[in-house]
Amino acid sequence: MTAAIERFDAPLSGAAVVGGALRGMLRARPDEAVLPPRLLQREVMLEAETVAAYADLCGFAPEQGVPITWPHILAFPLQMRLMLGADFPYPAVGLVHLHNRIRQHARLNLGDRLTLTARAGRFLAHDKGQAFTLETTAARAGETVWEGVSVYLRLGRPGRGDPAPVLTGDEADRLIETWAVPADLGRRYARVSGDANPIHTSALGARLFGFRRAIAHGMWTKAQATAALSPPGPLDAAEVEVAFRAPLFLPGQVGLYAGPAGDLRDFEVRDATGARVHLRGRLTLSPEDSVAC
Numbered sequence: 001m002t003a004a005i006e007r008f009d010a011p012l013s014g015a016a017v018v019g020g021a022l023r024g025m026l027r028a029r030p031d032e033a034v035l036p037p038r039l040l041q042r043e044v045m046l047e048a049e050t051v052a053a054y055a056d057l058c059g060f061a062p063e064q065g066v067p068i069t070w071p072h073i074l075a076f077p078l079q080m081r082l083m084l085g086a087d088f089p090y091p092a093v094g095l096v097h098l099h100n101r102i103r104q105h106a107r108l109n110l111g112d113r114l115t116l117t118a119r120a121g122r123f124l125a126h127d128k129g130q131a132f133t134l135e136t137t138a139a140r141a142g143e144t145v146w147e148g149v150s151v152y153l154r155l156g157r158p159g160r161g162d163p164a165p166v167l168t169g170d171e172a173d174r175l176i177e178t179w180a181v182p183a184d185l186g187r188r189y190a191r192v193s194g195d196a197n198p199i200h201t202s203a204l205g206a207r208l209f210g211f212r213r214a215i216a217h218g219m220w221t222k223a224q225a226t227a228a229l230s231p232p233g234p235l236d237a238a239e240v241e242v243a244f245r246a247p248l249f250l251p252g253q254v255g256l257y258a259g260p261a262g263d264l265r266d267f268e269v270r271d272a273t274g275a276r277v278h279l280r281g282r283l284t285l286s287p288e289d290s291v292a293c
Helices: 012-025 048-059 070-084 185-193 205-210 218-228 287-291
Strands: 004-006 041-044 096-104 113-126 130-141 144-157 175-181 238-245 254-259 263-273 275-284
Touching: 012 218, 041 070, 048 218, 070 096, 070 113, 070 130, 070 144, 070 185, 096 175, 096 218, 113 144, 175 218, 185 218, 218 238, 218 254, 218 263, 218 275
Parallel strands: 004 041
Antiparallel strands: 041 113, 096 144, 096 238, 113 130, 130 144, 175 254, 238 275, 254 263, 263 275
16 A cells, blocks of 8 residues: 655754654654655755755865755755654664665756655664665656665664665775865754754764764765766766765864776775775766766
8 A cells, every 4th residue: 555645845843853853762662663654745946046055065066066965955854754753663863874875867957846755665684773764766747867765773683674785995095185174064064954963063962972072964975075076067877875984073184085987986985094984985977977077
């Protein structure tokens, strides 16, 4: 039986997010976790001003057009609604974003109207707890032009399901560029993305969750790396997949390492010594796009 589509016009308010998170922490957990069969949907436009603010913070040049990572930002409010719902099996607080894969099928243009649909996907096995997916699609005039899959982890006993995805970075052996990551990055990214998780925006909030300082958003790190490794023009079709590894504390100094340029390119974001991996990824370009690199 297909779930009815629930449509939303606006993101959750800050008060609604806090309230939903608290209710999730206090709610009794079911004996057998089940992912809700909800389908959440919203209509969005790719607006020049908001795209430009995000692109500038994440290192995309205007000539690169709409960043491949931008629809994820537009879909994040739907994902939050799913995880804060009364039928979601885990509290949103404490979930770990492990992995993210984005696949773009056609060029995105300013002014496009997209229909975003988000749902909980499936359980995945992980040795540190129960992993699960949140899946999103973006359609333009009825045709799917973009897909995203995020893998989250609920820490605890080893989980069930197919194995969670693993990425290796064997080919990411050349330093491409270094970034000085400022102390206020979390607050600046929250303003353009709507993701105001206190572990990113506040030193005190980070300490409450066991971090010694605020940490960078993983999706900012992914976007910054993607911008640096993508061709100078807009992407027609591409895929970028990452595994989030060690937290990137703010402020910080990191390096982007990558393998040889081509249709498929492994990359890593490492600390200033090059020893600690914050993010591991793989960028796959269409043959037409890779020629432009």
